[in-house]
Amino acid sequence: MHIVVCTKQTPDSAAKLAVDDAGHVSWGDSPIVINPWDEYAVEEALLLKDRIDGDVQVVVISMGPEEALEALKHAIAMGCDRAIRIWDEAFAGSDTLATSYVLARAIEKIGDVGMVLFGKSAIDSQTGQVAVAVARRLGFSPLTNVIKIAEIDGASMTAERLLEEGRQVVQAPLPAVVGTTKGINEPRYPSFMGIRKATRAEYPLWTAGDIGAAADKVGAAGSGVRWERIFAPPAREGSAEIVAADTVEESARILVDKLLAEKVI
Amino acid sequence: MNFELAEEYQMVRRMVRDFAEKEVAPRAEEIDATDTFPVDLLRRMGELGIIGLPFPEEYGGSGMDYMSLVIALEEIARVSGTMAIVLDAQTSLCGEPIYLYGTEEQKRKYLAPVARGEKIGAFGLTEPNAGSDAGATQTRAVRDGDEWVINGQKIYITNGSAADVVVITAKTDPDAGTRGISSFIIEKGTPGFQPGRDEVKMGLKGSLTSELFFEDCRIPAENLLGTENEGFKQFLRTLDAGRVAIAAMAVGLAQGAFEKALAYAKERHQFGRPIAKFQAIQWMLAESATDIEAARLMVHRAAWLREQGTRFTKEASMAKLLATEVSERVCWKAIQIHGGLGYVREAGVERMYRDQRLCAIGEGTNEIQRLVIARQLLRE
Numbered sequence: 001m002h003i004v005v006c007t008k009q010t011p012d013s014a015a016k017l018a019v020d021d022a023g024h025v026s027w028g029d030s031p032i033v034i035n036p037w038d039e040y041a042v043e044e045a046l047l048l049k050d051r052i053d054g055d056v057q058v059v060v061i062s063m064g065p066e067e068a069l070e071a072l073k074h075a076i077a078m079g080c081d082r083a084i085r086i087w088d089e090a091f092a093g094s095d096t097l098a099t100s101y102v103l104a105r106a107i108e109k110i111g112d113v114g115m116v117l118f119g120k121s122a123i124d125s126q127t128g129q130v131a132v133a134v135a136r137r138l139g140f141s142p143l144t145n146v147i148k149i150a151e152i153d154g155a156s157m158t159a160e161r162l163l164e165e166g167r168q169v170v171q172a173p174l175p176a177v178v179g180t181t182k183g184i185n186e187p188r189y190p191s192f193m194g195i196r197k198a199t200r201a202e203y204p205l206w207t208a209g210d211i212g213a214a215a216d217k218v219g220a221a222g223s224g225v226r227w228e229r230i231f232a233p234p235a236r237e238g239s240a241e242i243v244a245a246d247t248v249e250e251s252a253r254i255l256v257d258k259l260l261a262e263k264v265i
Numbered sequence: 266m267n268f269e270l271a272e273e274y275q276m277v278r279r280m281v282r283d284f285a286e287k288e289v290a291p292r293a294e295e296i297d298a299t300d301t302f303p304v305d306l307l308r309r310m311g312e313l314g315i316i317g318l319p320f321p322e323e324y325g326g327s328g329m330d331y332m333s334l335v336i337a338l339e340e341i342a343r344v345s346g347t348m349a350i351v352l353d354a355q356t357s358l359c360g361e362p363i364y365l366y367g368t369e370e371q372k373r374k375y376l377a378p379v380a381r382g383e384k385i386g387a388f389g390l391t392e393p394n395a396g397s398d399a400g401a402t403q404t405r406a407v408r409d410g411d412e413w414v415i416n417g418q419k420i421y422i423t424n425g426s427a428a429d430v431v432v433i434t435a436k437t438d439p440d441a442g443t444r445g446i447s448s449f450i451i452e453k454g455t456p457g458f459q460p461g462r463d464e465v466k467m468g469l470k471g472s473l474t475s476e477l478f479f480e481d482c483r484i485p486a487e488n489l490l491g492t493e494n495e496g497f498k499q500f501l502r503t504l505d506a507g508r509v510a511i512a513a514m515a516v517g518l519a520q521g522a523f524e525k526a527l528a529y530a531k532e533r534h535q536f537g538r539p540i541a542k543f544q545a546i547q548w549m550l551a552e553s554a555t556d557i558e559a560a561r562l563m564v565h566r567a568a569w570l571r572e573q574g575t576r577f578t579k580e581a582s583m584a585k586l587l588a589t590e591v592s593e594r595v596c597w598k599a600i601q602i603h604g605g606l607g608y609v610r611e612a613g614v615e616r617m618y619r620d621q622r623l624c625a626i627g628e629g630t631n632e633i634q635r636l637v638i639a640r641q642l643l644r645e
Contacts, residue, residue: 077276189284192314192327195276 001052001114001154003045004107005060005080006134007038009071010124023230034071037119039187040180042075044149045117047185052114052152057081059110063091063102069203077190077198084110088208090219098222100133105211107138114154116140116177128179135177143172144179268562270336277318277333281340284313290344296471297347297616302427303471304385307351311382315341316356320364325377331506335513335568339561342517343524346620347471349514350627354423354472355379357510359386362432362448362503366491375430375450387428389419389477390500396421397633399434399497400443404479406435411486413449415457415479423627425475426460429453433477434496446496450488457482468619501578506571507628508581512564512588515624516557519592522599522617523553529612530602540602549598556595560588579641582634585624589631592621 011017015030034042042060049056060075062068063086072083086106094102107113116138121128128144135142147167148160154174161168162181190198208218216222243258245251259265270278289306296303310316318334320326327333334356342349363376378384395401404417415435425431431451438445451458461476491499527550530541540546563584570577596618600607607614625631 073272073276077280189313190276190280192277192280192318192329192333193322195273195280196328198276199271199273 001054001056002110002112003048003056003058004110004113004116005038005041005045005058005075006103006116006118006130007042007060007062007068007071007075008035008119008122008124009033009062009064009068010035010122013123017232019230019232023227025230032067032070034074035119035122035124037121037123037180037182038071038075039078039119040182040184041117041119041178042078042080043185043187044178044180045115046079046188048115048149048152052154054154056114059084061086061103061106061110063087063094063099063106072203073198073201074190076201077194078188079191079194083201084204084206086206086211088213088218090208090213090215093220093223094218095223095225096127096129096133097224098218100130100137101217101222102211102213103130104134104137105213106206107134109206109211114174115157116175118177118179120145120179120181131177131179138175138177141172141174141176142179143170143176145181146178147181147184149178149184270565273329274332274336277329278336278340281315281337282343284315285340285344289341289348293345293347294610294613294616296345298470298610300465300470302473303348303351304427306348307355307385308382310341310348310352310355311380316352316360316382317380319356320360320376320380324364324372325380331509331571332565332568335509335564338510338513339517339520339564342514343521346514346518346617346623347469349517350423350469350472350623353507353510353514354388355382355386357507358388358423358503359428359430359432361506362388362490362499363450365502366448366499367450368487370487371450371490379430384429385424385427387422387424387431388503389422389425389431389433391421392417392419397630399446399500402434402436402446404433404435405439406437406447406449408437408486409483412483413486413489415449415451415482415484417479418461419477419479421464422475422477424473425477426463426473428460431458431477432490433479434500437496438494441494443497445494447493448490448496448499449484450490451479451482451484455482455484467622468616469623504628505578505581508585508634509564509567509571509577511624511628512560512567512581512585515585515588515592515621516561516564518617518621518624519553519557519560519588519595522592522596522614522621523550523557525612525614526550526553526599526602529606533604546602549602553595553598556591560584560591563587579638582629582637582641585628586631586634586638589621589624592624596621 009032011027012030012033015027018026045058049058058080060080060083062071068085076083118131132142143159145161146159147162151158156173158171243251243255314327315337317326318329319331322328338349360379379386406413406415434446437447457480459478464474530546531539533540567577567580567584599614603612606612
């Protein structure tokens with residue numbers, strides 16, 4: 001059985017993002033790293049490999065240009081068995097709809113997939129949509145915000161989902177797509193043996209032709225979202241005033257007057 | 266010509282930095298304040314393979330190389346000088362001579378647990394009357410049947426009082442000067458081997474700097490490390506690598522202090538603007554960054570020469586001399602940029618200043634380094 005982990009390369013979380021007048025986004029010389037949320041997905045896949053009887057292989061995939069290798073190498077250094085980069089110039093400009101199509105085609109090509117794991121979202125675009133979209137396309141059980149995989153066998157799994165109201169225990173047949181969330185585990189550091197493996201491993205590239213992707217379903221053509229304009233939100237302006245009168249009652253009265261004048265209350 | 270670190274080394278740096286920031290940095294201040302030996306962090310560095318970086322896997326190592334250790338030392342020192350010296354003593358000073366000169370059995374028995382951090386290691390050379398002048402070693406080892414009988418005293422031994430495995434030097438031919446010194450492996454608990462007190466130091470608090478006493482301490486004949494009477498040559502080679510390690514530690518401390526100073530200079534406002542806008546501060550930052558860059562390049566080159574298997578005695582001494590003077594200057598400026606805050610504990614730069622001071626003394630004082638460099642120059 002294959003466990004597939006979908007990863008994305010993102011700028012480091014400490015990067016300072018900037019948008020120029022043409023709408024081009026840059027992040028200075030900040031390094032490109034594996035999306036930090038994806039480390040939880042990789043860790044969970046490695047833990048599951050140890051838990052499940054039989055021959056389980058963890059395959060990490062990433063759709064992206066050359067820089068996506070960074071995410072794949074990190075995952076291999078953590079202990080994944082193999083990595084595949086999926087890219088084609090035709091994929092440029094893909095939104096979550098088109099991305100989920102490409103990933104689903106690649107997962108089908110890998111074959112014998114029992115589970116697909118995702119981080120909760122990518123720290124750059126923060127949509128969190130791709131996991132569910134991939135599940136829909138593949139017909140797999142979609143489970144998001146998973147904080148614990150309690151039980152798993154060859155046919156089904158029981159998981160705990162972290163919701164605002166509390167935890168929800170759900171059971172789903174396999175194959176499933178699992179969106180992990182922070183707290184599900186503590187991602188391991190890459191091992192030095194893993195680092196050696198990662199720098200020597202092969203990273204096959206699958207193009208549109210390799211996964212049989214239709215031209216009208218990828219890139220801008222396959223996307224439902226159009227980026228009309230990209231701009232940095234205006235810097236917040238504000239000023240603070242401390243209301244300090246002789247008594248608390250007097251301070252409160254002045255504050256109420258000011259709030260009324262500003263039409264806040 | 267390529268000055269970029271190979272990808273493997275970049276990944277090592279990222280991994281060790283991640284560990285250092287998550288697990289070492291939050292403890293650095295407490296380790297300094299309480300002056301307690303962080304044995305759990307030493308074990309953790311073993312578990313993660315950091316101690317074993319330069320050793321092959323069959324001896325408990327990670328199968329990387331010395332360059333990786335140098336990078337790891339930089340990263341650990343960037344957040345804690347104490348953990349860097351603990352790592353240095355364990356790997357460079359104790360593990361390295363066993364790896365270089367040990368028999369297959371010695372490597373399996375002693376190096377493997379030291380590399381995995383299961384046993385604590387130390388190296389004992391300095392004595393009350395011998396340090397820079399190693400030929401004046403007074404500790405004696407006398408062969409008695411199948412045993413060696415050791416008598417003498419060592420001082421300033423890093424990791425000393427906690428060590429399970431100690432490599433020491435002792436005179437085996439008292440009339441032969443430096444040609445009459447040999448190395449031995451001694452285990453904790455051997456009758457006649459007794460650790461003494463731990464020194465109270467200026468910096469690197471939490472690391473142990475101990476006295477070791479040997480009184481009719483009997484060890485099996487097979488605990489001789491390397492060749493009899495070649496101990497001096499052996500530890501000179503160990504020290505070449507050790508000097509690069511100390512230099513890497515100095516670079517790391519300088520880097521850590523510099524980053525704090527840079528961040529503070531941008532945050533701290535005086536006369537209506539960040540102090541980084543003032544030329545006086547800018548010059549200090551520019552000088553520090555340049556100093557660190559130069560020191561790091563020298564350290565990496567010395568480590569690289571070692572990887573090539575070529576002689577690197579001069580380059581190791583040069584790297585240590587420069588890097589440790591750089592750490593002094595950079596940490597001094599980091600305190601100066603912080604002003605009053607730099608002198609109080611909270612900012613952490615005074616700790617780095619105290620910690621780095623050892624680097625110009627340990628593994629050969631900088632005066633000895635100048636001597637070594639000059640000797641090499643005049644010989645060439």
